[in-house]
Structure formats: structure tokens, C-alpha cells
């Protein structure tokens with residue numbers, strides 16, 4: 051049965067009609083317990099979800115929807131290794147990568163935990179050797195620079211965690227991430243490093259991603275231009291992949307390969323060998339804490355009734371806004387500088403997972419699914435695009451994310467930062483009505499006839515929802531909590547929307563066409579099957595690069 055035909059969905063539609071005009075300002079005024087009732091703490095994370103357009107009835111109906119969508123069974127199916135990624139026939143077991151219990155996790159009857167632990171142990175040995183200076187380059191020099199070459203899930207998670215936890219980094223090591231096939235990026239890294247003291251990690255689940263392999267080949271050529279002998283590659287290139295054969299074909303000894311498995315989705319892979327750069331940079335103890343933080347959230351998610359279940363609550367709130375308020379996007383606004391890569395990471399995690407329009411049965415949905423996820427550092431965004439969020443015509447739910455602990459030593463900064471988080475959430479909720487705006491103008495001495503004209507521009511409708519997520523501090527453990535929270539939120543939404551959150555067929559068409567276009571860009575006379583616009587652009591590029599004509603002369 052389609053989601054919209056479920057009795058619980060219909061009950062929510064009816065309820066929406068009753069509550070859609072209610073203002074949160076009044077809800078707070080009439081309910082002194084609201085802030086404490088709509089508050090949760092799990093591990094190092096506090097969630098204040100009181101500034102949402104909900105009441106107890108809304109939450110109950112949303113939980114009923116989750117029940118009717120068999121969420122409990124679906125959660126268990128994921129954790130126990132059922133092949134819930136149906137379009138690829140795969141289990142989805144990023145949770146096994148951080149499983150700290152003795153529970154066996156079976157895929158096709160085989161317990162995957164021994165091999166998970168085995169790869170973690172190999173990663174730990176390797177990162178220990180590199181960090182303490184036992185792993186030397188081909189001229190016996192200590193490694194000082196590490197370059198992770200990967201893209202999407204083989205880049206963003208590790209990049210985000212390394213930046214977030216920079217404070218814990220090994221003082222000798224510089225960590226670089228190269229993802230763009232625009233040669234400028236890798237060139238600018240190569241300009242800073244030296245072949246004798248650099249380790250390249252080629253990170254690719256499939257080991258067939260064009261951008262990654264192109265960058266890796268350029269790194270290899272640069273290295274060999276200095277080292278000359280291919281035998282030295284073994285000291286300076288390691289691979290992280292699920293594809294042994296492709297790693298071998300590329301010329302990396304599989305002894306220098308750290309494996310993971312097809313039941314780990316790319317965007318869910320930072321806990322696997324894809325996290326090698328994290329482990330090298332931060333050390334095995336901090337990587338372990340990261341895993342423990344995620345496991346803590348896994349345990350909470352798997353065993354806590356929906357009423358107190360943080361990922362479930364966040365997910366249901368998202369469904370409420372997407373499917374009833376027509377909210378097309380969702381903002382991630384971290385305030386801590388260390389978390390600046392979080393929006394990009396969550397963007398891939400969420401949009402590649404829930405950007406789907408076909409149900410598991412293959413039918414096109416008649417309701418909206420994953421919203422556009424976007425975001426940036428909140429404090430900078432206040433001076434950039436928050437205007438539209440406050441006074442524009444779209445409803446955009448926001449996650450404000452900040453740390454309760456001061457991260458720097460400079461006096462005064464942290465209080466200012468947090469005062470802005472709390473103030474923004476309050477402003478979005480309360481707004482400012484005409485009377486208030488008018489009275490403020492009069493108080494400032496603006497003549498009444500002018501105040502009447504200006505006041506409407508100073509009105510904020512308010513009633514704009516947000517969650518405030520506060521980390522005790524930015525630690526490996528809290529980052530583990532936080533990432534797992536979003537992973538499970540996304541899972542719950544996919545379960546309700548009845549889509550497969552774990553494939554990504556939508557990225558394939560562009561890849562196929564790019565291969566074909568590349569041939570045309572490189573070889574003059576390849577036959578073309580493109581539309582006239584695409585063909586025109588191809589011709590323009592060729593003409594431009596022959597230096598015959600400039601684009602504007604064509």
C-alpha cells in the first residue's frame with residue numbers, strides 16, 4: 051500500500067489541518083514543560099526539539115506511522131544483515147564495522163566480525179608504524195605527509211572527521227584530501243610535499259572511479275619521476291578498496307591493500323578501511339573512540355522505544371515537514387569551526403541515500419522523499435543567506451549544531467558563538483509581529499507615518515522550525531555519536547518513504563555519458579549521438595583547444 055494510503059498517514063493529514071496554523075510561540079506560552087519534555091540526551095549529544103511545529107498528538111501520530119511502516123522490523127533487518135539493499139542484493143552493515151559487542155553478524159551465513167576485526171588490526175599496525183616513524187619511505191625517511199585520493203564516500207567522511215578532530219592529530223603529520231579531477235587540486239598538493247616523505251592512500255570502493263584513478267595515476271607519475279624504480283611504490287602507495295583485482299591491475303601490491311566489503315555503502319564507510327587516513331592522523335585509540343561513539347548511538351537506536359529514540363524522532367520530524375508542510379530543503383548549520391565540513395558530508399549521506407522516487411516495489415512515489423540538504427557554518431550564514439530563512443517564503447527546517455565546551459583559548463568567543471545559536475533558534479521560532487516592529491520604531495523616535503511604512507519590512511512571521519543539537523565537546527566519541535545519529539535518521543526516513551536508501555543509480559547516467567564525451571573530446575572524429583546543445587559544447591571545446599578560434603568568435 052502506498053504511504054499516502056496508510057491510515058496513519060491519513061490521520062496525520064487530518065491532524066495537519068488542525069495544527070498547521072498554530073504558532074510555536076503560543077505552544078510555548080501554554081506549556082511550561084515543553085522544553086524539558088521535547089529534550090533528549092544520548093551519549094555526548096543533547097537534542098532540544100521543542101522548537102518544532104508539533105504537539106504530543108503530532109508525535110504520537112508520527113510514531114504510529116513509523117509502526118505502520120514496520121520500522122521496528124526494518125531496523126532489525128538492517129542490524130542482522132538481511133539484504134535490505136534489494137536493488138544491489140546486498141546487506142547494509144556499517145553497524146558491524148563499529149560493533150563493540152560479542153554478537154555475531156552474519157552475511158550469507160558467515161559471521162563478518164572476525165574479518166572486520168582483522169582489517170582493523172592491520173590498519174592499527176600500519177598506522178602505528180607510520181606514526182611512530184617505523185614505516186619509512188624508500189630513502190629511509192620518516193613519512194610526514196599523507197594524501198588521501200578518493201571522492202564522495204571515499205573522501206568526505208574521512209575529510210570531515212580529520213578536520214573536526216584536528217586537535218587530536220599527530221603533530222608531525224600533514225593530511226591532504228584530493229578528490230577533484232581538476233588537476234589544479236592535486237598539483238597544489240604535490241607542490242607542497244616531497245616524494246620521499248609522502249604516503250598516498252588511494253581510496254575507492256570500486257577502484258574504478260575515473261576521478262580517483264586519474265589522480266592516483268598522476269600521483270604515481272610524479273612519484274616515479276623522482277624515485278624512478280617502480281619497486282619503491284610499495285613504500286608510498288596503499289589502497290583501500292573492495293576490489294582486489296582492480297588494485298592489483300593498478301599496480302599496487304595487495305599486501306598494501308586494506309579491504310572492505312560490498313555490504314558497506316560508500317557514504318557509510320568512514321568506519322571501515324576508508325577511515326585509514328583518520329586512523330593515521332588521529333591514532334588507533336581515537337579511531338576506536340569514534341567507533342565506540344557510533345556504537346553507543348547504534349545501541350540506543352536499536353533498543354530504545356520510538357518515543358525516546360533520537361534518530362527516530364529527528365527522522366519523523368523531517369517526514370512531518372517534507373510530506374505535510376512541503377518543505378523542500380533542510381539546513382545543517384554547525385557553529386563550531388571544526389565542524390565546517392559536516393554539511394557537505396551529511397549532504398552526500400542524505401541526498402545520495404534518500405534522493406529516490408521509486409519504491410522498493412518499483413512504483414513511482416506519489417509523495418515527496420528526501421529534501422535538499424544544504425548548509426554551512428551557521429555564524430557566517432547568518433550574515434549571508436539566513437535573511438531568506440527568516441523572511442523569505444520557504445519553510446526550511448534547520449539543525450543548529452554546536453559544542454557546549456570551548457574549543458579555543460581566546461576569552462569571550464565561545465559565549466558569543468553560543469548566544470548566536472540560541473538567539474537564532476529563538477528568532478526563527480518567535481518571529482516579530484507588526485505591533486512589536488511598530489512599537490520599536492516609535493521608541494527609536496521614528497515618526498508614526500514613517501513607522502507604518504517601515505514596520506511591515508521588519509515583521510518576521512516566526513514559526514520556523516529548528517532542532518538544537520549540542521555536543522558535550524568535539525571529541526572522537528561525540529563525532530561518532532553524531533554521524534551515527536544522522537545515518538540512522540536517514541535510514542528511518544527511507545524506511546517510511548519505502549525507498550532503497552542504499553543504492554545510487556542516479557549517479558550512473560552522467561558517468562556513462564561523460565565516458566562517451568571524453569572520447570569525442572580526445573579523438574577528433576568519433577561518432578556522436580548527442581543532442582545539438584551537447585554537441586555544440588563539445589565542438590566549442592575542441593575549437594577552443596586547437597587555438598583556432600576563441601569561444602566568442604565561433
Ligand code: F6P
Pocket residue numbers: 201202203204253254255256257258259262316317402554557
Ligand atoms: O558516483 C557516486 C559514488 O559511487 C559514491 O556513491 C561513492 O561514494 C563515490 O562515487 C566514490 O566511489 P568509489 O569509492 O567506488 O571510488
